[in-house]
Amino acid sequence: RKEVExxxxxxxxxxxxxxxxxxxxxxxxxQSFFWYRQDCRKEPKLLMSVYxxxxxxxxxxxxxxxxxxxxxxxxRDSKLSDSATYLCAVKSNFGNEKLTFGTxxxxxxxx
Amino acid sequence: DAGVIxxxxxxxxxxxxxxxxxxKPISGHDYLFWYRQTMMRGLELLIYFNNNxxxxxxxxxxxxxxxxxxxxxxxxxxxxxxEPRDSAVYFCASSPTSGRAxxxxxxxxxxTRLTVL
Numbered sequence: 136r137k138e139v140e141x142x143x144x145x146x147x148x149x150x151x152x153x154x155x156x157x158x159x160x161x162x163x164x165x166q167s168f169f170w171y172r173q174d175c176r177k178e179p180k181l182l183m184s185v186y187x188x189x190x191x192x193x194x195x196x197x198x199x200x201x202x203x204x205x206x207x208x209x210x211r212d213s214k215l216s217d218s219a220t221y222l223c224a225v226k227s228n229f230g231n232e233k234l235t236f237g238t239x240x241x242x243x244x245x246x
Numbered sequence: 247d248a249g250v251i252x253x254x255x256x257x258x259x260x261x262x263x264x265x266x267x268x269x270k271p272i273s274g275h276d277y278l279f280w281y282r283q284t285m286m287r288g289l290e291l292l293i294y295f296n297n298n299x300x301x302x303x304x305x306x307x308x309x310x311x312x313x314x315x316x317x318x319x320x321x322x323x324x325x326x327x328x329e330p331r332d333s334a335v336y337f338c339a340s341s342p343t344s345g346r347a348x349x350x351x352x353x354x355x356x357x358t359r360l361t362v363l
Contacts, residue, residue, distance in 0.1 A: 177356070222288075
């Protein structure tokens, strides 16, 4: 089983809709969780960290479910500019800065 | 402020040749990471440094790969000899040491697209 797994998609969603992705992780001792965004042929950029209590940034909401070992990303009122690949990343060990990434979920917002 | 700088941006070489990728991290960042991204395997960490010292090289695929960080502002990833399966995008990233240790953001460079023929 992969350490971090994501549904690769693609998700094709009409503009204005709400879309959600999940990401599962295998190491129950994982410490920190992140969502990165990667545009085509560009580098990944941090979208948001995921806190235990869940957190929101504008139209984006991230949740952590430790019992079921997954994190989620919800995008409300999707915009054309949200089209990208969304990568989840997990930091497993205290004191080790290694991030393990999922393979990404590709999202296309349709006008 | 300049971000992470990588060179070259594109590299095409023939099997068996030596390839050297270069990275300049963001000034003041203590951590430097080398990643490889392919369609099949996604984004994989190869090695990371803290204060110029290699900390975790468990992702380095084999002896053909080596990485150095001679000072705080420069790192290289070398492949010798290169093989077609090394074709990928190689990203360098850096991050600071901050009070929020669990949530240090990694800042990625634009990547080097390597093609080995």
